[in-house]
Amino acid sequence: MVKVYVRVQLKSEILDPQGRALLGVLSRQKLSGLVDVRQGKEFVLSFEKPLTLGQIEEIEKLAGELFSNQILEDYSIQVEDES
Amino acid sequence: MVKVYVRVQLKSEILDPQGRALLGVLSRQKLSGLVDVRQGKEFVLSFEKPLTLGQIEEIEKLAGELFSNQILEDYSIQVEDES
Numbered sequence: 169m170v171k172v173y174v175r176v177q178l179k180s181e182i183l184d185p186q187g188r189a190l191l192g193v194l195s196r197q198k199l200s201g202l203v204d205v206r207q208g209k210e211f212v213l214s215f216e217k218p219l220t221l222g223q224i225e226e227i228e229k230l231a232g233e234l235f236s237n238q239i240l241e242d243y244s245i246q247v248e249d250e251s
Numbered sequence: 252m253v254k255v256y257v258r259v260q261l262k263s264e265i266l267d268p269q270g271r272a273l274l275g276v277l278s279r280q281k282l283s284g285l286v287d288v289r290q291g292k293e294f295v296l297s298f299e300k301p302l303t304l305g306q307i308e309e310i311e312k313l314a315g316e317l318f319s320n321q322i323l324e325d326y327s328i329q330v331e332d333e334s
Contacts, residue, residue, distance in 0.1 A: 175293050190294065193317070198309050204297040210258050211273065214287040226281050234276070 170215040172227055173246040176236040177208035211235055218249065253298040255310055256329040259319040260291035294318055301332065 178184045187206040194202055213227070228245060236243040261267045270289040277285055296310070311328060319326040 177293070177295065187294075194296070194313070197313065199296075199298075199306060201298045201300045201302075201306075202296060203299050204295075206295040206297075208293045208295065210260070210291045210293040211270075212260065212287075212289045212291065213277070213282075213285060214289075215282075215284045216286050217284045219284075223282060223284075230277070230280065 169250050170218055171248050171250055172213040172215070172219070173248070174211040174213070174227070174231045174235050174243060175208060175246070176211075176231075176241050176243045177206055178240055179242050182240055208241075209235075219247065252333050253301055254331050254333055255296040255298070255302070256331070257294040257296065257310070257314045257318050257326060258291060258329070259294075259314075259324050259326045260289055261323055262325050265323055291324075292318075302330065 178187075184206050187204070190207065191202070191205040194205060215223075219227075224247070231243045231245055232238055261270075267289050270287070273290065274285070274288040277288060298306075302310075307330070314326045314328055315321055
Protein backbone atom coordinates (compact mmCIF):
# COMPACT_ATOMS: atom_id res chain seq x y z
CA MET A 169 0.00 0.00 0.00
CA VAL A 170 1.30 3.44 -0.94
CA LYS A 171 0.13 6.39 1.16
CA VAL A 172 0.22 9.99 0.05
CA TYR A 173 -0.07 12.61 2.78
CA VAL A 174 -1.27 16.03 1.62
CA ARG A 175 -0.94 18.54 4.46
CA VAL A 176 -2.51 21.97 4.24
CA GLN A 177 -1.82 24.93 6.53
CA LEU A 178 -2.85 28.56 6.35
CA LYS A 179 0.02 30.70 5.04
CA SER A 180 2.12 32.06 7.89
CA GLU A 181 0.97 35.65 7.27
CA ILE A 182 -2.73 34.66 7.57
CA LEU A 183 -4.26 34.79 11.06
CA ASP A 184 -5.33 31.35 12.32
CA PRO A 185 -8.00 31.95 15.00
CA GLN A 186 -8.27 28.25 15.99
CA GLY A 187 -4.51 28.00 16.40
CA ARG A 188 -4.50 31.24 18.40
CA ALA A 189 -7.18 29.87 20.72
CA LEU A 190 -5.18 26.67 21.22
CA LEU A 191 -2.08 28.75 22.00
CA GLY A 192 -4.07 30.41 24.78
CA VAL A 193 -5.18 27.08 26.22
CA LEU A 194 -1.72 25.51 25.93
CA SER A 195 0.10 28.43 27.52
CA ARG A 196 -1.62 27.42 30.76
CA GLN A 197 0.06 23.98 30.51
CA LYS A 198 3.71 23.21 31.28
CA LEU A 199 4.90 24.18 27.81
CA SER A 200 7.38 27.03 28.28
CA GLY A 201 8.85 28.29 25.03
CA LEU A 202 5.69 27.64 23.02
CA VAL A 203 5.35 30.61 20.67
CA ASP A 204 2.82 29.59 18.01
CA VAL A 205 0.14 27.00 17.23
CA ARG A 206 -1.42 26.47 13.79
CA GLN A 207 -4.28 24.17 12.91
CA GLY A 208 -4.49 22.66 9.46
CA LYS A 209 -5.69 19.62 7.55
CA GLU A 210 -4.15 16.31 6.59
CA PHE A 211 -5.49 14.19 3.71
CA VAL A 212 -4.29 10.59 3.44
CA LEU A 213 -4.67 8.94 0.01
CA SER A 214 -4.14 5.17 -0.12
CA PHE A 215 -3.09 3.50 -3.39
CA GLU A 216 -2.88 -0.22 -3.95
CA LYS A 217 0.22 0.01 -6.17
CA PRO A 218 3.22 2.33 -6.67
CA LEU A 219 2.47 5.69 -8.25
CA THR A 220 3.50 6.70 -11.75
CA LEU A 221 5.21 10.04 -12.33
CA GLY A 222 2.02 11.22 -14.05
CA GLN A 223 -0.03 10.36 -10.97
CA ILE A 224 2.34 12.23 -8.68
CA GLU A 225 2.06 15.28 -10.97
CA GLU A 226 -1.74 14.92 -10.90
CA ILE A 227 -1.74 14.81 -7.08
CA GLU A 228 0.53 17.87 -6.99
CA LYS A 229 -1.97 19.71 -9.21
CA LEU A 230 -4.96 18.58 -7.11
CA ALA A 231 -3.19 19.61 -3.89
CA GLY A 232 -2.96 23.16 -5.19
CA GLU A 233 -6.47 23.30 -6.65
CA LEU A 234 -8.75 20.93 -4.72
CA PHE A 235 -7.15 20.25 -1.32
CA SER A 236 -5.98 23.78 -0.65
CA ASN A 237 -6.88 27.36 -1.41
CA GLN A 238 -3.83 28.83 -3.14
CA ILE A 239 -4.55 32.34 -1.95
CA LEU A 240 -4.73 31.48 1.75
CA GLU A 241 -2.98 28.15 2.19
CA ASP A 242 0.29 26.29 1.66
CA TYR A 243 0.50 22.54 1.16
CA SER A 244 3.10 19.80 1.37
CA ILE A 245 3.05 16.29 -0.05
CA GLN A 246 4.73 13.20 1.39
CA VAL A 247 4.68 9.81 -0.36
CA GLU A 248 5.33 6.65 1.66
CA ASP A 249 5.50 3.09 0.36
CA GLU A 250 4.24 0.98 3.25
CA SER A 251 4.30 -2.35 1.40
CA MET B 252 12.81 26.87 16.16
CA VAL B 253 11.49 23.43 17.10
CA LYS B 254 8.25 22.32 15.48
CA VAL B 255 5.99 19.60 16.82
CA TYR B 256 3.47 18.14 14.37
CA VAL B 257 0.45 16.47 16.00
CA ARG B 258 -1.59 14.64 13.36
CA VAL B 259 -5.04 13.29 14.10
CA GLN B 260 -7.04 10.88 11.96
CA LEU B 261 -10.26 8.98 12.58
CA LYS B 262 -9.52 5.36 13.51
CA SER B 263 -9.55 3.13 10.41
CA GLU B 264 -12.73 1.34 11.53
CA ILE B 265 -14.65 4.66 11.82
CA LEU B 266 -16.43 5.90 8.69
CA ASP B 267 -15.02 9.18 7.39
CA PRO B 268 -17.76 10.83 5.29
CA GLN B 269 -15.55 13.72 4.11
CA GLY B 270 -12.84 11.29 2.99
CA ARG B 271 -15.45 9.14 1.26
CA ALA B 272 -16.78 12.18 -0.62
CA LEU B 273 -13.25 13.10 -1.72
CA LEU B 274 -12.69 9.51 -2.88
CA GLY B 275 -15.74 9.92 -5.13
CA VAL B 276 -14.45 13.18 -6.58
CA LEU B 277 -10.90 11.86 -7.05
CA SER B 278 -11.97 8.62 -8.73
CA ARG B 279 -13.04 10.80 -11.66
CA GLN B 280 -9.43 12.05 -11.97
CA LYS B 281 -6.50 10.12 -13.45
CA LEU B 282 -5.73 8.32 -10.20
CA SER B 283 -6.09 4.59 -10.90
CA GLY B 284 -5.38 2.41 -7.87
CA LEU B 285 -6.72 4.95 -5.37
CA VAL B 286 -8.62 2.90 -2.79
CA ASP B 287 -9.16 5.19 0.20
CA VAL B 288 -9.08 8.84 1.26
CA ARG B 289 -9.17 10.04 4.86
CA GLN B 290 -9.37 13.62 6.08
CA GLY B 291 -7.82 14.57 9.40
CA LYS B 292 -6.20 17.43 11.27
CA GLU B 293 -2.65 18.66 11.67
CA PHE B 294 -1.58 20.89 14.56
CA VAL B 295 1.82 22.58 14.35
CA LEU B 296 3.33 23.76 17.65
CA SER B 297 6.37 26.06 17.42
CA PHE B 298 8.84 26.27 20.30
CA GLU B 299 11.70 28.75 20.54
CA LYS B 300 14.07 26.24 22.16
CA PRO B 301 14.64 22.45 22.29
CA LEU B 302 12.05 20.48 24.24
CA THR B 303 12.70 18.77 27.55
CA LEU B 304 11.67 15.15 28.07
CA GLY B 305 8.94 16.40 30.42
CA GLN B 306 7.55 18.69 27.72
CA ILE B 307 7.48 15.86 25.17
CA GLU B 308 5.57 13.72 27.70
CA GLU B 309 3.18 16.63 28.28
CA ILE B 310 2.57 17.01 24.53
CA GLU B 311 1.99 13.25 24.25
CA LYS B 312 -0.63 13.52 27.02
CA LEU B 313 -2.30 16.56 25.41
CA ALA B 314 -2.35 14.83 22.01
CA GLY B 315 -4.45 12.05 23.52
CA GLU B 316 -6.70 14.30 25.60
CA LEU B 317 -6.97 17.72 23.94
CA PHE B 318 -6.02 17.34 20.27
CA SER B 319 -7.81 14.06 19.66
CA ASN B 320 -10.80 12.08 20.85
CA GLN B 321 -9.38 8.79 22.10
CA ILE B 322 -12.56 6.88 21.32
CA LEU B 323 -12.74 7.89 17.67
CA GLU B 324 -9.28 9.06 16.66
CA ASP B 325 -5.63 8.06 16.46
CA TYR B 326 -2.76 10.54 16.62
CA SER B 327 0.90 10.69 15.73
CA ILE B 328 3.58 13.13 16.89
CA GLN B 329 6.64 14.27 14.94
CA VAL B 330 9.29 16.59 16.41
CA GLU B 331 11.58 18.54 14.07
CA ASP B 332 14.41 20.84 15.05
CA GLU B 333 14.50 23.44 12.28
CA SER B 334 17.19 25.65 13.84
